[in-house]
Amino acid sequence: MDFALRAEQLELQRTVRDFLADKAPESAVRALMDDETGHDPRVWRQMATQLGLQGLTIDEDYGGAGCGLQEQAVVFEAMGAAVFGGPYFATVALAVPALARAGGSAAAEYLPRIAQGELIATVALEASAAERTPDGWALTGEAGYVLDGHLADLVVVPARTAVGVSLFAVVGDAPGLKREPLATVDQTRRLARLTLDATPAQPVGVGGAGTEILDHALDVAAVLLAAEQVGGASGCLTETVEYAKVREQFGRPIGSFQAIKHVWTDLLLEVESARAAAQFGAWAADCAPAELPVAASLAKAHCSQAYSRVATESIQLHGGIGFTWEHRAHLYFKRAKSSELLLGGIAHHRERLVQRLGL
Amino acid sequence: MDFSWTAEQEALRAEAKAVAAAAVARYGWVADSWINGYCPPFARELAQRGWIGISWPTEFGGAGRPAIDRMIIAEELIGAGAPVGSYWVAERQMGPSIYTYGTAEQQLRYLPGILAGEATWCIGMSEPGAGSDLAALRTRAVRDGDGFVVNGQKIWTSFGAVADFVYLICRTNADGPPHAGISELIVPMNSPGIEVRPIKDMAGGAHFCEVFFTDVRVPASNLVGVEGAAFKQTMRQLEHERGGIDRLVSNHALYRRALDRADLGDALVRQEVAEIETRYRLGRLLVYREACGQAPKGFSAATKLFCTEHERRVADFVARTFGSQTLLAGDVARGMCYANSYSIMGGTSNILRNIVAERILGLPREPAAR
Numbered sequence: 121m122d123f124a125l126r127a128e129q130l131e132l133q134r135t136v137r138d139f140l141a142d143k144a145p146e147s148a149v150r151a152l153m154d155d156e157t158g159h160d161p162r163v164w165r166q167m168a169t170q171l172g173l174q175g176l177t178i179d180e181d182y183g184g185a186g187c188g189l190q191e192q193a194v195v196f197e198a199m200g201a202a203v204f205g206g207p208y209f210a211t212v213a214l215a216v217p218a219l220a221r222a223g224g225s226a227a228a229e230y231l232p233r234i235a236q237g238e239l240i241a242t243v244a245l246e247a248s249a250a251e252r253t254p255d256g257w258a259l260t261g262e263a264g265y266v267l268d269g270h271l272a273d274l275v276v277v278p279a280r281t282a283v284g285v286s287l288f289a290v291v292g293d294a295p296g297l298k299r300e301p302l303a304t305v306d307q308t309r310r311l312a313r314l315t316l317d318a319t320p321a322q323p324v325g326v327g328g329a330g331t332e333i334l335d336h337a338l339d340v341a342a343v344l345l346a347a348e349q350v351g352g353a354s355g356c357l358t359e360t361v362e363y364a365k366v367r368e369q370f371g372r373p374i375g376s377f378q379a380i381k382h383v384w385t386d387l388l389l390e391v392e393s394a395r396a397a398a399q400f401g402a403w404a405a406d407c408a409p410a411e412l413p414v415a416a417s418l419a420k421a422h423c424s425q426a427y428s429r430v431a432t433e434s435i436q437l438h439g440g441i442g443f444t445w446e447h448r449a450h451l452y453f454k455r456a457k458s459s460e461l462l463l464g465g466i467a468h469h470r471e472r473l474v475q476r477l478g479l
Numbered sequence: 480m481d482f483s484w485t486a487e488q489e490a491l492r493a494e495a496k497a498v499a500a501a502a503v504a505r506y507g508w509v510a511d512s513w514i515n516g517y518c519p520p521f522a523r524e525l526a527q528r529g530w531i532g533i534s535w536p537t538e539f540g541g542a543g544r545p546a547i548d549r550m551i552i553a554e555e556l557i558g559a560g561a562p563v564g565s566y567w568v569a570e571r572q573m574g575p576s577i578y579t580y581g582t583a584e585q586q587l588r589y590l591p592g593i594l595a596g597e598a599t600w601c602i603g604m605s606e607p608g609a610g611s612d613l614a615a616l617r618t619r620a621v622r623d624g625d626g627f628v629v630n631g632q633k634i635w636t637s638f639g640a641v642a643d644f645v646y647l648i649c650r651t652n653a654d655g656p657p658h659a660g661i662s663e664l665i666v667p668m669n670s671p672g673i674e675v676r677p678i679k680d681m682a683g684g685a686h687f688c689e690v691f692f693t694d695v696r697v698p699a700s701n702l703v704g705v706e707g708a709a710f711k712q713t714m715r716q717l718e719h720e721r722g723g724i725d726r727l728v729s730n731h732a733l734y735r736r737a738l739d740r741a742d743l744g745d746a747l748v749r750q751e752v753a754e755i756e757t758r759y760r761l762g763r764l765l766v767y768r769e770a771c772g773q774a775p776k777g778f779s780a781a782t783k784l785f786c787t788e789h790e791r792r793v794a795d796f797v798a799r800t801f802g803s804q805t806l807l808a809g810d811v812a813r814g815m816c817y818a819n820s821y822s823i824m825g826g827t828s829n830i831l832r833n834i835v836a837e838r839i840l841g842l843p844r845e846p847a848a849r
Binding site: 121122123124125126190361364365372373375376378380381382384385386388389392393396397399400402403404407408418421422467470471473474477479 | 482
């Protein structure tokens, strides 16, 4: 048992925090909220070339750093605290684990380009229908709520085939692919609706293995989203508590009132236990894969609840200013809510947890 | 980070599981067995295994094992309901207090009895007028020749009726601020002038007592640490009391029984089980982080708060799961009642929230009462 980050993980944490403080301060986050794509290609390239963040968990054979999920979780926790948006989560937390698990030619083709920062990728979670064509495969169907689907150079799409659900790669400018950006309430987390009409696609992984690959990728994504939620919850808690120390009413700091102390102590426990849940999940993915399914659903449910509670109470503590566009509280709140509902909500993951415990 | 167990730890856990099962077969199981499982023969058995004081330093007769080993054993014993009550308080906090602050003579005199599982200790802490506000305590120890004369009253003293010694927190100086002037004395329970009156608790049990002190003479050599400066020692002792696994698994045996008969086809029940399983696992990580010495300073108050709030949720689930059977006097009803006590003893949840808010979050103190 050891609960401390290793020296190189602390170094990574410092590096990413410094990078985000420089490249993604609140002003930059807000600028991207107003941007049509929600994406800054310049920062994206720097992340790849200066820090190697896109390739952090990608195999060294494919030009990545070959790190584990524990390192990747450190990155997402820092990003969550900064409410950093853009297609990093879709690419690194969803597409990379799916491609890596699938292996084969698609992994060899796309993972090196992701590591280089040349490729934005995502995963559609609704299945299309696949048909053989003289040249290969064509997909027809619809997928709503695809993370960063409007930007992606590559979409991994599950589709029904004769041997079961299989995964396919669809390139962003493929014929017959229609991509509609959706207006999202969390403007740091973009969604798109994709329509495929006999769109050419390349198989990813073994035919019929789609469900198994996606289940695993979604567990990994749940753990990484949990880490991001911990970062957001923790940042929101720290800022709110600091405000409670200086905001005075009735002649004393509001944080000296027990009504405030008790709520925020309970929230601190939610955040601390959420951190334990996310860290255990990342460790399980790296070191005890048999424990990952339980740990992933546990972390996703618990961290979702923790972040939403903290962000909700933060608005309440701030009073009127907390309900303004100008104040930062709504960035946390909207991110908390979009994260809570993404990849299955709290009740969904609690049910999965119980199933996975064999009950 | 590394959440794995070593082979030695796995083996120790397996052994503790077997010892717990054998104890339950022989002595029966009891919920909150660290309070209600008073069983000196089992304590002696554990002592022979070297499991009492396993994490104490070797120079004081312990095995010098990491604190986490003690926690593994405790989790298995208490989680199964094996009766550890007779030595629990002494091993958890009296021993560490004595080997940290006591004299060589005190260490030689009192530690062997604890390690042998022979001695039961109680703590004279709360008073009728000094509960959460411990610094308000009024039990006086006045210097008289080569000793002290103690007068006053303690209350909620667990094991008061069976203890061999009371570890007494008392006032040796009434002048100055409330936190100053507090000392710790070791007092044999058979000293003339001590009267013990058991208090019937809401579950019908009698594990705690009132203890009255009338002109009780205590040799000066029984003073632990520095006279008049014991408040910090007491607070340190409370850290031992708060951060342990006993706070998380008191009703674990009862929960396992409830889970066997819960309606797992009911979606609401499944959601509740998920929440309980989640908080049990996370509480465990917080406790083991304490045991590894990797929790933030003073965090044991927060760990206790998390764990005892979980215990209340478990008891509520157990009570509803057993349905009408809960209405009958018995283990289930007792578990339901006892869950109310975990979040009081060792610091009430509301007081712990104040402590955590001020020490960990750094929120401003309440303005002083006028």
